[in-house]
Every structure is written in structure tokens, then in C-alpha cells.
Amino acid sequence: xxxxxxxxxxxxxxxxxxxxxxxxxLHHEPESPTRSPWQRDRDRIVHATAFRRLxxxxxxxxxxxxxxxxxxxxxxxxxxxxxRSLARELLLNExxxxxxxxxxxxxxxxxxxxxxxxxxxxxxxxxxFDHNAxxxxxxxxxxxxxxxxxxxxLTWETLEGLAKHNGPLRxxxxxLAEYCQRHDLELNTYxxxxxxxxxxxxxxxYHSHDLDDGWRAQLFTQxxxxxxxxxGEALAEAKRASLDVPPQRLRHETIRRxxxxxxxxxxxxxxxxxxDLAPANADAxxxxxxxxxxxxxxxxxxxxxxxxxxxxxxxxxxxxxRMTAKARRLTGALFSILHTDTSLLPDxxxxxxxxxxxxxxxxxxxxxxxxxxxxxxxxxxxxxxxxSVPG
Numbered sequence: 428x429x430x431x432x433x434x435x436x437x438x439x440x441x442x443x444x445x446x447x448x449x450x451x452x453l454h455h456e457p458e459s460p461t462r463s464p465w466q467r468d469r470d471r472i473v474h475a476t477a478f479r480r481l482x483x484x485x486x487x488x489x490x491x492x493x494x495x496x497x498x499x500x501x502x503x504x505x506x507x508x509x510x511r512s513l514a515r516e517l518l519l520n521e522x523x524x525x526x527x528x529x530x531x532x533x534x535x536x537x538x539x540x541x542x543x544x545x546x547x548x549x550x551x552x553x554x555x556f557d558h559n560a561x562x563x564x565x566x567x568x569x570x571x572x573x574x575x576x577x578x579x580x581l582t583w584e585t586l587e588g589l590a591k592h593n594g595p596l597r598x599x600x601x602x603l604a605e606y607c608q609r610h611d612l613e614l615n616t617y618x619x620x621x622x623x624x625x626x627x628x629x630x631x632x633y634h635s636h637d638l639d640d641g642w643r644a645q646l647f648t649q650x651x652x653x654x655x656x657x658x659g660e661a662l663a664e665a666k667r668a669s670l671d672v673p674p675q676r677l678r679h680e681t682i683r684r685x686x687x688x689x690x691x692x693x694x695x696x697x698x699x700x701x702x703d704l705a706p707a708n709a710d711a712x713x714x715x716x717x718x719x720x721x722x723x724x725x726x727x728x729x730x731x732x733x734x735x736x737x738x739x740x741x742x743x744x745x746x747x748x749r750m751t752a753k754a755r756r757l758t759g760a761l762f763s764i765l766h767t768d769t770s771l772l773p774d775x776x777x778x779x780x781x782x783x784x785x786x787x788x789x790x791x792x793x794x795x796x797x798x799x800x801x802x803x804x805x806x807x808x809x810x811x812x813x814x815s816v817p818g
Contacts (some may be wrong), residue, residue: 438585439519440519441706441707442620442701442707443518443620444465444519444520444620446464447698449464450466450584451464453576453580453609454580458751461520464584465520465522465523465525465584466583468522468581469525471580472526472529472530472533474572475533475565475566475570476570477534477570477798478503478574478682481498481499482498482537482800483801483803484498484537484539484800485498485499485538485539485754485801487494496644497636499532502532503528503529504527504529506531507628508530509528509632510524510525510527510625512690513690513694514621514624517697517701519620519621519624523584523619523621523622524621524624524625526585527621528629530566530581531562531629532562533561533566534560534564535558535561535797535798536558536758537754537758537796537801538754538755538757538758540751541750541751541755542755542758542797543558545754545756545757545762546796546797549759549793550762550789552789553789553793555600557799558603558797559589559592559593560602561602561793561794562589563603564602564794565578566578566579566581566589567579567581567586567606586612587613587622588618588619588621590612591612591617591622592618592625594613595616597721613713617712617715617719618713619709620712620720623718626720627720629691630656630663630730631690632747634689634730634733635682636682638652638658638730638737639678639679639682642678644746645739646744647740649662655729655733656732657685657688657689657733658685658727660678660684661682661688662681665684670817689730692722692723692725693726696721697721700720706719709749757804757805757808758796760792761799761804761811762792762796764784764811765796766788766792767783768783769781770783771793772791772792772795776791776794780792
């Protein structure tokens, strides 16, 4: 690392990822004199086309349902904020944690999990579809911004974190297995502490903002939340803070207390696990026998209860179900039409797809559809199916 590189590394914990131990990039590039490797990764992610598209990709509510509901972009920004806070408190590499948080959903197709389910069903004969593997595909293959290589040429540590932030992969999706043949990400080990932080930040963000969005959308009321662990306590504290707090502020006061409770618990539990393991370096974390960044058993159970509540009262609410069903049908139809007749694809994609009905065509069509925003997917479906709309 150049002498002029940022000096913050002196304050990192022994088990944090450090610039002087980075395994570098698949395609060698000179280091930056002003930015760490993971600041460069973050910047490349933020400038990527796939990142900008997250603005119009569904989190739970389809974009046109309201201006204030979360999208994949706002979700990713919230995850990054929480990941940085956790990493700072635990003396980890904030830049790596932030880069992973910003990139973790780059592979999500339009319409959230409904779109992913439809693509997975369509791709079953060809190995299935997985948004985590698609995120890696985006940053190693599909982004075309550099003359010398496909993808963004991110560091090994960032790619490792994207591939296995949820733990070791015994049966990786096809593209991950194929990629690791030329650039081994050691899928049989855990990822860095920073990657584990990004994964838990994702859980904290989506639980808290889905509670916020569902409450705002009146899919449930504050009375429904009163019995939930963590949430009920946060609601009671928010009420005690001001006896006449307006409903909107009560919601915000409650959610911020939920986030604080979850972050506080993760920090305490992670510190205890780190003290127990006493890892000498980042590789010791990778070869540990369990996840290091985690909720305590009590809060893990509380999170399961919150997840069950959101599943029953939000993700499977009849209003959400209607949009989900339409999104699945639309995404599945897009794949079927284009896979059956690749001549309907734009020139660049038609060249990638080759003959219709093949494995190669399926991969190209899945990449094309997964890269769409909600709005583009609706328009493209209309162009392909409505004779009154110009192609």
C-alpha cells in the first residue's frame, strides 16, 4: 500500500481486513495513492449501472405504489449506514463493510422476491436463479465500464463477501462454482467479519423499514405491534417519551428504538464471540467453526417472531399478494417470450443469447430480465404483448 494511503488502518482490530493483506484483484491494477482498495470498490459500485437501477426496483411495494416506500436503492443505503456504524464500533474496516452493503442487492431482478421466484422457476431446467450469485455475475461479468476487463474488477475480499456473506457454500450456484475455478473465493470457509456485519445490517434494515412501511401503509396498526418482542418495548418507550406525540412521529420514534436495540445487541454478542475466539487475524475468522457477527439467542428469537409477523401481516397481505401475483406472471412471461424467440431481444443481447431455447439463451435472457427496473419490465412486457404499442 502506498505511503500516502489513508492512515486509519492503525486503529483497526487484529481480525479486521487490512490493505496490506488484501489478496488484490483478478486483473492487476496499480493501487490508488489516495484511496484504500475498498474505497475504490465502493466508488465503482456506486457508479455502476446496476446500482442506479436499484432506485426503481421493488423492496416490498412496487415503485408506483407510493413515493415514500423503500426501494432496493434506499434499502441498500440504509444497510450501508448500519454496516458502517457496526464496523466503526467493532474497529473493523468500514470501507469494506460499506462496499458490501451497497453491492449486496445488485443482482435482484425487478419486483423483489416475486421477480426472483419467477426467474428461478423459469431457470430451473438450467440451474435456477439466485440473486446472490447474480450480484457476483453483475460485478464480475455484466458491468461493461472498462476497456481491459468485464465487470468491475473488485478486490478478492469484496467478492468473497458477496459470495458467502451468509456463511460457507457447500453447494454453490452454477455461476459461483464456475467463477471460483479461475478465481478461488474459498467457498468452504466463512467470510470476513466485515461481510458478516453487512449481512446482519441487511437483517436489521429490512426488519425495521418493513415495519415502518407496513405501518405507514396501514397493513397493521400500533396495537398489532404491541405484543411483538423488541417492537412492543420500543413502542411503549416512544409513548412514554411524549404523551401527545403525533402518529407519524410515534412511528419514527418506535422504529429508531428498534434499530438501536438490534444494533446494541449485535455489538455485545459479537464482542463476546470475538473474545471467545480471540482471532489473530482475518483468516482466523474465516476458519472459525461458527458465525462471529450475530444476535444473542434472545434477540435471534425476537427477530424470528418479527419475521413471522411481517410474513403473515405484510408479505402475504392480500394487497401485497395481488401485486406479487401480477409481478410473477409478468416476469415469467418476459422470460418465456424472449427465451423462445431470441430474435426479439435488442442487438447486444441477441448476440449473447444465440439460438432460442438453449442454456446460453436462458442465461442471456435471465441477465437481461434481472437487470430491468420495475418500470422497464412493465413497458417491455407491453411492447412484446400489446399490438397497439410500438416495439
